[in-house]
Amino acid sequence: MKNYEKYKVGYFVPPVPSCDWVKKDHITKAPRWCSVDLRDGNQALIVPMSLDEKLEMFQYLCKIGFKEIEVGFPAASETEFEFLRTLIDKDLVPDDVTLQVLTQSRKHIIEKTFNALIGAKHAVVHLYNSTSVAQRQQVFKASESEIIEIAREGARLIKEIAEQYPDTDFQFEYSPESFTGTEMEFARDICNEVIDIWEPTPEQKVIINLPATVEMSLPHVFASQIEYMSKNLHDRENVVLSLHPHNDRGTGVADAELGLLAGGDRIEGTLFGNGERTGNVDIVTIAMNMFTHGVDPKLNFSNMPEVVEAYEKATGMTVDPRHPYSGALVFAAFSGSHQDAIAKGMKWREAMDPTRWTVPYLPVDPHDVGREYDGDVIRINSQSGKGGVAYVIERDYGFVIPNPMRAEVGYMMKDISDKHHEELSTKEIFNYFSEEYINYFDPIDITDATFKHTSSTKSGASDSFSVDMRIDINGEIFNINSEGNGRLDAVSNGLNKTPYNFNYKFVTYSEHAISADSNSKAAAYVCIEDQLGNQFWGVGTHDDIILASVNALVSAVNRMNKKDHFVR
Ligand SMILES: CC(=O)SCCNC(=O)CCNC(=O)[C@H](O)C(C)(C)COP(=O)(O)OP(=O)(O)OC[C@H]1O[C@@H](n2cnc3c(N)ncnc32)[C@H](O)[C@@H]1OP(=O)(O)O
Numbered sequence: 001m002k003n004y005e006k007y008k009v010g011y012f013v014p015p016v017p018s019c020d021w022v023k024k025d026h027i028t029k030a031p032r033w034c035s036v037d038l039r040d041g042n043q044a045l046i047v048p049m050s051l052d053e054k055l056e057m058f059q060y061l062c063k064i065g066f067k068e069i070e071v072g073f074p075a076a077s078e079t080e081f082e083f084l085r086t087l088i089d090k091d092l093v094p095d096d097v098t099l100q101v102l103t104q105s106r107k108h109i110i111e112k113t114f115n116a117l118i119g120a121k122h123a124v125v126h127l128y129n130s131t132s133v134a135q136r137q138q139v140f141k142a143s144e145s146e147i148i149e150i151a152r153e154g155a156r157l158i159k160e161i162a163e164q165y166p167d168t169d170f171q172f173e174y175s176p177e178s179f180t181g182t183e184m185e186f187a188r189d190i191c192n193e194v195i196d197i198w199e200p201t202p203e204q205k206v207i208i209n210l211p212a213t214v215e216m217s218l219p220h221v222f223a224s225q226i227e228y229m230s231k232n233l234h235d236r237e238n239v240v241l242s243l244h245p246h247n248d249r250g251t252g253v254a255d256a257e258l259g260l261l262a263g264g265d266r267i268e269g270t271l272f273g274n275g276e277r278t279g280n281v282d283i284v285t286i287a288m289n290m291f292t293h294g295v296d297p298k299l300n301f302s303n304m305p306e307v308v309e310a311y312e313k314a315t316g317m318t319v320d321p322r323h324p325y326s327g328a329l330v331f332a333a334f335s336g337s338h339q340d341a342i343a344k345g346m347k348w349r350e351a352m353d354p355t356r357w358t359v360p361y362l363p364v365d366p367h368d369v370g371r372e373y374d375g376d377v378i379r380i381n382s383q384s385g386k387g388g389v390a391y392v393i394e395r396d397y398g399f400v401i402p403n404p405m406r407a408e409v410g411y412m413m414k415d416i417s418d419k420h421h422e423e424l425s426t427k428e429i430f431n432y433f434s435e436e437y438i439n440y441f442d443p444i445d446i447t448d449a450t451f452k453h454t455s456s457t458k459s460g461a462s463d464s465f466s467v468d469m470r471i472d473i474n475g476e477i478f479n480i481n482s483e484g485n486g487r488l489d490a491v492s493n494g495l496n497k498t499p500y501n502f503n504y505k506f507v508t509y510s511e512h513a514i515s516a517d518s519n520s521k522a523a524a525y526v527c528i529e530d531q532l533g534n535q536f537w538g539v540g541t542h543d544d545i546i547l548a549s550v551n552a553l554v555s556a557v558n559r560m561n562k563k564d565h566f567v568r
C-alpha cells in the first residue's frame, strides 16, 4: 500500500450544493473582525504570553482598530483568568471594544468563565464542542444526539447564568468545532438547536462561528459549505455568521475571502496568521487584500513595521521576509525588468495621475503601509538592470543619466555586484558611478576657461566661440586660445592644439540642473567616439552649466585615455 493511499477526502459537501458566491467578484465591505491572537494564537505559542505581554498586545490590537477581541480561555490557567480580571478591574477596555472568551461546554468551566467576566461592560461568551465524525467516534465516543445534547446543555447554562448579570451586555457565540469534518446536515442541525435555545433578536443577535478547525478542502468547497449554512440557519437575520479558518492547506485566506462572498459576516483570525499548527487565518492579509481593491478594511495597518514589531515582541514569532504586505522584502525589486517597469510606473503616476495606484509589480503603495520607496523598493544586485540603477541614482542624487548611457552604467553595477556577490547600496552605486564618470581629471585637467561669444552679422553664418584656458596634461601646462562653432568645439580644438593627438568625434551632449542635495548645481553628459567606433561617456558637474559641460568633455577624453588613446 502506498502512503498516500492512507488518505481520502474527509469533508462533506452540502446535500444541495450552491455557489451563488461565484457571481461576486470582490468583497465590498469590511466584515466584523475578531482578533483571536490572545486566545487561539496564544495557545499555539511555545511559551504562552505573560500577563504583561497580553496587556501590551491587547492595547495594540485596540490601537489597530479591533472592536472584538477574544482575550482568552479564562478557565485554562491563572494567567488567563488574571488577565481578564486585570482588564476589567483596571478599566482597560475601551467602551467600544467587546471582550470575547472561550469555554468548553462543561459546567465548572462555564461557571469559571462567567466569574472571570464579572463587571465587564460588553462580552461575547463563546461556547464550542466538537462535531466532526472523527471527534464523535474517537474522542467523545458519542452519538449525534449525545453531541447535540452537549451543545444544548452548554447553551442553556450560558443563557441562565448570563441572566444573573444584567449589567453586562452579553452576546453568545457557538462554534461546531471541527466543522470541516462534519456532515453539513448535522452541522446545520446542531447550530439550529443552539440558536433555538438562545432565541436571538435584532437587538441581541447570536454569533454562529464556523471554523475550519483543520482546513481539509479546496476553498470553493468551504465556500459552498458556508453558503449552505447561511441559507439554512434558523433566524438567519438575527445570526451573525462568523468564520474561523485555519491554514493547514495554506489556503486560509482564500477560505475566508470566499466564505465572506458566500455569506460570512465576521472573521476570527490573528495577526500574520499565528495559531495552531500552520496557523489561524491571517487578518493582515485579508484586510490588505480588501484595501488593494479600494475597500476600507476598518483596521489600520498604515504603520506595518510597527505592527510587525509589536507582534514579534509579544509572540516571539517572526514575520517571514516574503509575508504578504508586511515582510521585509515584499516591496523589493532586484530584477532588471521589474525595476524598469516600477521606475517608469512611478514616473507615469507622478505625471499622469497621482491619485491612483497602478504601478506595475507593486499591488500596494509602500507608503500606505509605512514603508519607503528609498531603500525598500528598487534594490541593486547582479539581477538588476539599467532602469533600476538609473532610477536610484536620480532618486537619491539627482543625476538624470541619459538614456543611451544607462546600459553602460547598469552593466557596470551588475558586474560589480556579481563579482562581489552582494547587493549594492545606493551610496555604493553612486560612489562607483562618481569615481568612474564624474569630473574625471586624470591626466587632463582644464582650468581658468573663459569664453567669448562672437555673433556673426553675415546671414547664414554660424555663431563662433573662443576660449582662453589652461590645460594641464600629466603636469605639462599649456595656455591655449582656440575657437570653435560652439563652446565644447572650442575646447576640443584647444586640446588638439597641444602636442597630443586626440582623435574623437562628438556623439551626444546633454545637461540638467541638479535638484537633489549636491554641492554642484548642474550636471552635463558628453559622449565621444574614437576612430574604432568605441564610445566614451563623461559626466561633469559645476555651479556653472558651461563649465559642467567642459568637465564632462574632459572626463570623456580622460576615460578614452584609459584605453591608451593618447598619441603624442
Ligand atoms: C480548536 C480549539 O482551539 S478549541 C480550544 C482549545 N484550547 C484549549 O484547550 C486551551 C485551554 N484548555 C485547557 O486549559 C484545558 O483543556 C481545560 C482547563 C479547558 C480543561 O482541562 P481538563 O479538563 O483538565 O482537560 P481536557 O481539556 O483534556 O478535558 C478533556 C475532557 O473534556 C471533554 N471536552 C473537550 N472539549 C469539550 C467541549 N468543548 N465541551 C465539552 N466537553 C469537552 C473531553 O471529551 C474530555 O472528556 P473526558 O474527561 O470525559 O474524557
Ligand SMILES: CC(C)C(=O)C(=O)O
Pocket (backbone or CB within 6 Å): 040, 102, 128, 175, 177, 178, 209, 211, 212, 213, 214, 244, 246
Ligand atoms: C473553538 C474553535 C472556534 C476553534 O478555535 C477552532 O475550531 O479552531
